[in-house]
Amino acid sequence: MSRNEFAQATGAKLEKIRKARNVTITNMANALAIDRVTYVKNENGVTIPNFLTLYKLANDFDISLDWFVLDEAPMHRSEKITETKAANDTTSLPSLSYTADIKELMDHMDKIPLLRYEILAQFHRFKEEHQALVEKSMKANSGV
Numbered sequence: 001m002s003r004n005e006f007a008q009a010t011g012a013k014l015e016k017i018r019k020a021r022n023v024t025i026t027n028m029a030n031a032l033a034i035d036r037v038t039y040v041k042n043e044n045g046v047t048i049p050n051f052l053t054l055y056k057l058a059n060d061f062d063i064s065l066d067w068f069v070l071d072e073a074p075m076h077r078s079e080k081i082t083e084t085k086a087a088n089d090t091t092s093l094p095s096l097s098y099t100a101d102i103k104e105l106m107d108h109m110d111k112i113p114l115l116r117y118e119i120l121a122q123f124h125r126f127k128e129e130h131q132a133l134v135e136k137s138m139k140a141n142s143g144v
Contacts, residue, residue, distance in 0.1 A: 003048070011045030013068055017061060017075075018043070032056050051114055058113045065113050069120075 001009070018028045029039035032053050041047040049057070057063040058077060066073035073079075109116040127134050 004045075007048050008045035009071070010048055010068065011043045014039075014043045014049070017057070017063060021061075031060065051117070054117065055114050065117055069117060 014028075018025070021028070023031070025040060025043070026036050029036040032039065033056065034042075034053060038047070042049045042053070054065055054068070057068060058065050062076045062078055064073045064075060064077045064079070067075045105119075109119065
């Protein structure tokens with residue numbers, strides 16, 4: 001997905017959120033603590049929302065950033081939590097052992113959505129820069 005396509009997709013999602021809340025562009029911009037012009041550019045797909053806007057969408061609007069950024073999971077975080085609990089109740093996952101620093105990182109990522117998306121962004125940059133290494137590792141792990 002190109003930057004322009006991503007901006008258009010996030011803009012459409014902002015509009016969907018705003019219309020679902022039945023608020024004006026000005027009220028939505030105020031709720032996100034950004035200028036009206038900035039919000040209009042975000043909603044029209046000219047620019048991409050910044051991290052503070054993403055943080056406010058997640059925490060103040062209950063928007064799942066997995067849905068907003070990756071187009072995965074339900075729109076609302078509370079729906080995702082419910083689905084996760086249901087999946088955990090019916091599925092027995094193997095226990096994995098992690099080092100203390102990985103456990104700490106995962107705990108922080110659960111509590112700080114911005115950290116999670118910073119790490120995901122870094123991961124995607126790494127995959128793009130080291131595509132051959134990632135593909136080689138995936139083939140080795142899959143036994144292909």
